[in-house]
Amino acid sequence: MEDFKPTERTTVKRLPKRGNYERETINQILDEGFICHVGFVVDGSPVVIPTGYGRLGDQLYIHGSAASRMLKTLREGIGVCVTVTLIDALVLARSSFHHSMNYRSVVIFGNARIVEDEDEKMKALQTFTDHIMIGRWEEARIPNQKELRATMVLSLSLNEASAKIRTGPPVDDEEDYEIPVWAGELPLHLATGEAVPDSRLRDGIEIPQYVQNYRRPQATDER
């Protein structure tokens, strides 16, 4: 698995030691996340839209209605920036100035390609569903021809990407360690609540295990 070669625009300039170009690290962040922020330019103005995504190998898929303005704009192959951000902790220092967050973010640059081939499109939609919830594709009704036509799928190759990562405790100025104020990390994570069955659910259908035990894949998971 080849790592990313930093380009002018993916090189982490502020705090370069937080920059990371390893493909495995970047893939893991993309796999733990499931919402990306898609940036593109319309009439010279930047637009940033949140959307779901799925990763398969070195392709990132996004999808939506064939009527979506964002997708219709991006299918023209204009430049796009896709950013995924995971927040791991609030970092509380003794000085206001040194407060920070622990985070892992990935920034991808490229040009999206429309997926026209029906087999690839179906595979992309499965990727999308699998990315958000493993087990669901096998249970739900898969898209029919009409739904496939109403869905636009775009693919972005992971060629130009970088991660930026902060971990660990606060770093205070030496003289501030004397200040008698609590300092440390407050970890944050995405948690699930109790599943809410649809009011029209048929009788006798239990909540599936993949819903009950839902969690995002973690860097520490065995591969």
Added chain:
Amino acid sequence: MEDFKPTERTTVKRLPKRGNYERETINQILDEGFICHVGFVVDGSPVVIPTGYGRLGDQLYIHGSAASRMLKTLREGIGVCVTVTLIDALVLARSSFHHSMNYRSVVIFGNARIVEDEDEKMKALQTFTDHIMIGRWEEARIPNQKELRATMVLSLSLNEASAKIRTGPPVDDEEDYEIPVWAGELPLHLATGEAVPDSRLRDGIEIPQYVQNYRRPQATDER
């Protein structure tokens, strides 16, 4: 409190019934979130960078090192798009096609202004800290002159903004309600783990209540 007037670029075009232009709703989303994705254009290419923010009235503040490329670019007054996204639930339908998420997002367009006035700058930094953790500004050492100079603060007026919101259960095609598969919502929220004291913490300092009981302000909180 005047609501937002939809403009060409803030009008929610896909699924317009999800669009919302109420200032109170938009403020609440901005107050519950604390990470925004900032979009701007560099050499014709879109760039999307995650960062923290704080809201005070109709001003959104972002800040960072005076050496930050993003801030140096934005202080020129170029167009910026700031997006805040909260994910509330995965929405599982009987058909793959009708899977969705419940979410609340805000998109703001404008041009950032640099905050030069020292009093406003200090106030903005307090806003920033208060936004992320109420109670912290009073305890941590506030910025000194050197730190103030090393920090750049930008302000974005909330003039042109809209929200997009999905709530509620899945909506399946009528004939799919017969399919014997579980359907419903899996709520998601940001949760805290156990606070991790810094290894150099002075003896006898307890974890503050505002850390122990940390939560984001909710729409249902009393005002």
